[in-house]
Structure formats: C-alpha cells, structure tokens
Amino acid sequence: xxxxxxxxxxxxxxxxxxLRSDDSTVDRDSANNVINEMDEYAIEEALKLREAHGGEVTxxxxxxxxxxxxxxxxxxxxxxxxxxxxDDALHGSCALATSKVLAAALKTLEPDLVIAxxxxxxxxxxxxxxxxAERLGAAALTGARKLTVDGATLTIERQTExxxxxxxASTPAVVxxxxxxxxxxxxxxxxxxxxxxxxxxxxxxxxxxxxxGEVGFGGASTAVVEHxxxxxxxxxxxxxxxxxxxxxxxxxxxxxxxx
Amino acid sequence: xxxxxxxxxAQLRDAVAAMGKRYGHRYFVEKAKSGGHxxxxxxxxxxxxxxxxNVPSQYGGGGGGITELAIVCEELAAAGCPLLLLLVSPxxxxxxxxxxxxxxxxxxxLPGIADGTLKIVFAITEPEAGxxxxxxxxxxxxxxxxxxxxxxxxxxxxxxxxxxxxxxxRTEDAGTGxxxxxxxxxxxxxAGLTKSRLEMEIVSPENQWMVxxxxxxxxxxxxxxxxxxxxxxxxxxGLNPERITAAAMGVxxxxxxxxRASSYxxxxxxxxxxxxxxxxxxxxxxxxxxxxxxARLMVAKAAALYDSGRDLxxxxxxxxxxxxxxxxxxxxxxxxxxxxxxxxxxxxxxxxTLLGGVRAGRIAxxxxxxxxxxxxxxxxxxxxxx
Numbered sequence: 001x002x003x004x005x006x007x008x009x010x011x012x013x014x015x016x017x018x019l020r021s022d023d024s025t026v027d028r029d030s031a032n033n034v035i036n037e038m039d040e041y042a043i044e045e046a047l048k049l050r051e052a053h054g055g056e057v058t059x060x061x062x063x064x065x066x067x068x069x070x071x072x073x074x075x076x077x078x079x080x081x082x083x084x085x086x087d088d089a090l091h092g093s094c095a096l097a098t099s100k101v102l103a104a105a106l107k108t109l110e111p112d113l114v115i116a117x118x119x120x121x122x123x124x125x126x127x128x129x130x131x132x133a134e135r136l137g138a139a140a141l142t143g144a145r146k147l148t149v150d151g152a153t154l155t156i157e158r159q160t161e162x163x164x165x166x167x168x169a170s171t172p173a174v175v176x177x178x179x180x181x182x183x184x185x186x187x188x189x190x191x192x193x194x195x196x197x198x199x200x201x202x203x204x205x206x207x208x209x210x211x212x213g214e215v216g217f218g219g220a221s222t223a224v225v226e227h228x229x230x231x232x233x234x235x236x237x238x239x240x241x242x243x244x245x246x247x248x249x250x251x252x253x254x255x256x257x258x259x
Numbered sequence: 260x261x262x263x264x265x266x267x268x269a270q271l272r273d274a275v276a277a278m279g280k281r282y283g284h285r286y287f288v289e290k291a292k293s294g295g296h297x298x299x300x301x302x303x304x305x306x307x308x309x310x311x312x313n314v315p316s317q318y319g320g321g322g323g324g325i326t327e328l329a330i331v332c333e334e335l336a337a338a339g340c341p342l343l344l345l346l347v348s349p350x351x352x353x354x355x356x357x358x359x360x361x362x363x364x365x366x367x368x369l370p371g372i373a374d375g376t377l378k379i380v381f382a383i384t385e386p387e388a389g390x391x392x393x394x395x396x397x398x399x400x401x402x403x404x405x406x407x408x409x410x411x412x413x414x415x416x417x418x419x420x421x422x423x424x425x426x427x428x429r430t431e432d433a434g435t436g437x438x439x440x441x442x443x444x445x446x447x448x449x450a451g452l453t454k455s456r457l458e459m460e461i462v463s464p465e466n467q468w469m470v471x472x473x474x475x476x477x478x479x480x481x482x483x484x485x486x487x488x489x490x491x492x493x494x495x496x497g498l499n500p501e502r503i504t505a506a507a508m509g510v511x512x513x514x515x516x517x518x519r520a521s522s523y524x525x526x527x528x529x530x531x532x533x534x535x536x537x538x539x540x541x542x543x544x545x546x547x548x549x550x551x552x553x554a555r556l557m558v559a560k561a562a563a564l565y566d567s568g569r570d571l572x573x574x575x576x577x578x579x580x581x582x583x584x585x586x587x588x589x590x591x592x593x594x595x596x597x598x599x600x601x602x603x604x605x606x607x608x609x610x611x612t613l614l615g616g617v618r619a620g621r622i623a624x625x626x627x628x629x630x631x632x633x634x635x636x637x638x639x640x641x642x643x644x645x
Binding site: 069072073076186187188189190192193195196 | 322
C-alpha cells in the first residue's frame with residue numbers, strides 16, 4: 001500500500017504565537033517551529049499500516065525552507081521518503097490554493113491512501129482533507145479515531161461530539177485522524193541517524209505545472225482583513241458562601257450553560 | 260569553536276526528553292518507595308536505542324559516543340528520572356567491553372547492553388581500598404583454565420537487577436610477580452557470590468549492595484581481553500565515561516529542580532504578586548542556573564574530548580565536569596527546596612526526593628576531594644598528597 005502522510009510545520013502551540021504585522025501571515029521567525037501535533041498521529045497510523053500490510057510511507061510537506069527540519073523529524077519516526085513542495089511564491093496561499101498544490105503533488109505520487117491530521121494547531125480549519133479528496137476524486141474519511149484496512153476497503157470510526165459513526169470507503173481515500181487514534185512512537189536513535197540518508201525530493205510550482213499567480217496572496221480566495229490579540233482573561237466570578245453559596249454556584253453554572 | 264549539537268544530537272535530546280516526561284519524577288519516586296525498578300522506562304529506552312547510543316553499530320548500538328549517552332542521561336534526569344545504572348551498564352561496561360573485550364565478549368554482551376535487555380553492573384569499590392585499585396584486596400588466581408576470585412566489594416549498584424557483574428580484581432603477573440588489576444565478567448548468581456543490601460538514605464529505585472566473593476570460579480573467557488595485560492587500560496577506559504555521564508545526570512537533575520522552582524515561584528502569589536518577582540527569591544535561583552549551565556558546558560567539553568580520542572585532556576575535563584556538576588546540582592536542589600518553603604520538603608512537590616541523590620554525587624563515583632587532589636597534582640603541579 002502506498003501511503004502519503006501530510007505534514008505541516010507550525011509554530012509550537014505551547015508557546016506564544018503571533019501573526020505578522022506586515023502581511024497577517026503566521027509569524028514563523030519568532031516561533032519555535034514544530035511538526036503539527038495531530039500529524040504525528042497520522043504518521044504513526046501510516047507506519048502501523050505499513051507494518052501490518054507492507055508498502056511505503058511518504059511524507060508530503062508544503063512549506064518554506066525551514067520546514068525541512070520537520071521533514072527530517074518526521075522521517076526519523078520511520079517513513080521511507082519525503083516530498084517537499086518549496087516555492088517562495090507559495091507564501092500567503094489560502095486553503096484552496098494549498099489544496100490545489102498538494103493535490104498536484106499527490107497526483108505525482110499516486111497514493112492508495114492519504115493520511116492527515118484532522119486539523120493544524122495554527123489554522124484549525126479542518127478543511128484541507130475534504131478539499132484534497134474532492135480534487136483527487138477520492139473518498140474523504142475524516143475525523144477518524146480508529147482506522148482498519150481490509151484489502152481496498154477502509155473503515156473508520158468517525159469521532160463526533162456525541163459518539164462515533166462507522167464510515168466505509170474504498171481506496172483511493174483521504175483519511176484525517178484525531179489524537180485519539182493511537183500513541184505516536186518516539187523516534188529511535190537508529191531512526192534519527194537514518195533520517196538524514198532518506199531521500200527528500202523538492203518540487204517547485206513549475207514542477208507541478210502550477211502558475212505562481214494561482215497561489216500566494218495573488219491567488220488567494222480569502223484575505224485576513226484585520227486581526228487582534230485575544231483580550232486578557234477576566235477575573236472571573238467569586239461566590240462567597242453566606243449560606244446561599246450552593247445555590248449561587250448552581251445559578252452561575254446555569255447562566256453559563258454548564259448545567 | 261562550535262557550541263551547537265548536530266541536528267541528530269538535538270533530535271535525540273528532544274526525543275529522550277519527550278519519552279522521559281511521560282514517565283516523570285512521580286514514576287521514579289513510586290518505584291523507589293515501593294521497592295520496584297524502573298523496568299518499563301529502561302525497556303522502552305532500550306528498544307528505542309537510547310541506552311545503546313554509544314555502542315558500536317556492528318554490535319547493535321547507535322554508533323555514537325559519550326556525547327550522545329550524556330544527552331540521554333541528562334534528559335532522563337531533567338525529566339525527573341536520574342537513572343544511575345546508565346552510568347554503569349552503557350557507560351562503564353559497554354565502553355570497557357567494546358574497547359578491550361575479545362571479539363567473543365563483544366558479540367556476546369554488547370547487543371544486550373545496547374537494547375537494554377542485558378545489564379552488566381560494575382564492582383570496583385572495596386571497604387578498605389575505596390576505588391584505589393592499587394590497594395584492592397580482591398584477588399583472582401588461576402586454577403587450570405579457570406579463575407577463582409575472592410574478596411569483598413561495597414557500594415555496588417544494581418546487583419539485584421543484573422545477571423552479570425564486572426569485577427575488578429588483582430592477579431599476580433607471572434612475569435614480574437606484581438599484582439595487577441584484571442576485570443572479570445561474573446554471573447551474579449555464581450556459586451560463592453553473595454550480596455547484602457546497604458540501606459541508603461537516597462530515594463532511588465536502584466539499590467546499593469555489599470558483594471562477597473568466596474572462591475567464585477569462572478571460566479578463562481570471563482577475563483576481559485585476551486590476557487591480564489588488558490586490565491589496567493580497560494579499567495581506565497571505563498572511568499571517564501562514568502564521570503562524564505554522572506556529571507550529565509547531575510546537570511539534568513539540577514535542571515529538573517530549577518524548572519520546578521521556576522514554575523512554582525512564578526505562580527505562587529503572596530501579597531498580590533508572584534514570589535519570583537522578589538529578588539531575594541529569584542537571585543538564588545538565577546545563581547544556581549548559572550552554575551548549572553557552566554557545569555553543563557564542561558560536560559559537553561569533556562564528552563567532545565573523549566569522543567575525539569583525546570583521553571588525557573578528557574580525563575581533566577571529565578573530573579572538572581563531575582566536580583562542577585555535583586556542586587551545582589546540590590546547590591540547585593537546595594535552592595529549589597528553599598524557594599518552595601515548606602512545600603519544598605513535601606513528597607508532592609518532588610524536589611526533596613532528590614536530596615540524597617545529589618548529595619551522594621559529591622562523593623561518588625569519585626569524591627570531590629579526590630578531584631581536588633587530581634587538579635592540585637596534575638594542573639597545579641603539586642606533589643601527591645597521599
């Protein structure tokens with residue numbers, strides 16, 4: 001089975017993150033850039049499938065030069081090779097344009113299965129897997145907390161707020177996963193040392209036959225008009241127990257729709 | 260001069276730190292207090308190749324050096340899991356066997372040390388001789404093809420966890436008639452080997468033992484190397500890795516304590532502001548942080564010198580790193596406890612549990628006084644004082 005895992009480099013969600021003041025894109029310079037957390041679960045799922053069914057796992061990343069660090073890190077977990085779509089013209093691309101570029105790269109790889117994290121910690125749109133499935137004419141199995149493969153048949157448990165749905169499709173398919181699906185492995189020392197020898201192919205927009213005008217700010221279907229920092233947390237409500245504390249607590253919880 | 264890790268070393272640091280955090284200090288303390296061992300952590304670290312980073316790759320290891328092993332020791336300690344046996348099995352035993360063992364010994368022992376399925380502990384210290392091998396009284400005599408070993412060892416770590424112990428004994432050199440050190444791989448369940456536990460005031464899942472060898476018979480191939488001449492260089496080859504990794508563990512422990520203290524003083528508010536905003540609280544922690552970082556630099560230098568084969572310089576740096584690290588770790592833990600007030604002595608806050616360990620670090624594996632003697636003699640050119 002040929003599996004491609006989408007890996008995005010994002011600013012560490014545990015630290016302070018900013019948008020750039022000049023063009024409202026993510027400020028990568030001041031951030032500690034890491035693999036999007038959910039993508040590690042996607043990698044783990046792909047590696048488990050390779051262990052069970054054989055095949056090959058390829059990492060696909062679109063991002064600036066420094067995303068190469070995250071690619072190496074992803075490779076140290078065990079995938080076979082990687083493709084890095086790298087082009088200065090991509091800066092400022094919207095989700096639609098990103099899906100166009102990734103779909104073009106995926107067509108060159110002809111995967112049976114594409115696995116992605118359900119969302120990235122920076123944009124949190126959750127839309128990319130759907131867009132890719134549409135562009136590739138592949139099934140979209142999104143938000144999985146469990147994935148089983150039986151020949152060309154894929155079954156997922158799709159996580160919802162109330163429980164889960166069982167959804168089935170055939171390959172080719174795009175599957176997106178939540179962090180409930182597995183426990184990602186740590187890279188072994190051997191994996192770390194081997195990662196630098198694994199092939200990483202770099203593709204430009206020209207290689208993919210996409211015009212620079214279709215992507216970046218010029219080709220964006222959406223624009224960030226304005227942005228502001230979240231207001232600082234307010235002090236909260238203090239309930240003093242003068243005999244009616246319990247009632248007041250419940251009233252507060254009701255007013256906030258917690259109960 | 261380059262202060263950067265290679266990308267692979269940086270990644271190893273991240274990976275070990277992430278794994279260590281999942282276990283954490285609470286796990287370490289629970290194992291210590293229940294009389295258990297950190298088997299799960301050891302097995303996982305072994306499987307991921309972290310325990311064998313310095314073992315040659317043809318024997319299943321990572322093919323790295325003491326720099327990599329020091330990273331593993333430091334990061335596990337920084338996650339609250341200062342594992343003493345890292346200094347013993349991968350640092351001492353693997354180095355001695357890789358450098359001075361026979362091909363058969365390398366093939367037999369190194370793969371297991373590398374993946375963590377085999378622990379080999381180390382017995383040099385004696386009640387009357389300390390670590391001074393000139394005065395060791397444990398003697399091995401030849402009997403046909405076998406060796407028969409008798410003597411007493413003390414402060415031997417992890418004998419209950421390891422099937423094998425590397426015993427430093429003395430043999431009579433046939434040529435000169437002088438007693439020379441030799442190393443033997445002895446099964447811990449060998450007939451004539453008995454052990455008794457030393458009760459220690461250190462919170463650790465790894466135990467200390469007295470080991471008694473009463474005419475313990477081992478086959479000829481138990482001797483490390485082709486003949487007894489391998490003994491002295493083999494013994495020396497294990498000491499620098501031990502000191503460097505001990506120093507790395509001290510630095511990691513200190514980082515753990517300072518991280519706990521930093522987070523505590525920035526979140527605990529008295530009279531309307533975090534106590535960390537008071538210089539009386541922050542400065543001692545800042546002072547300790549500087550001492551720790553200085554020691555950390557020396558660990559990196561010692562490891563780099565050792566890995567580039569500059570043994571004499573590495574010896575000086577390893578001693579200095581060990582000295583600096585144990586002093587800095589003791590200071591950091593003490594300062595972190597003080598910053599916590601009464602909470603600092605509770606089990607819950609997980610710092611006072613480190614007191615015994617860092618204090619012991621000023622004594623073992625080599626005491627601060629012996630390092631000061633070494634520096635007086637070899638750096639300052641003074642006559643030997645003992």
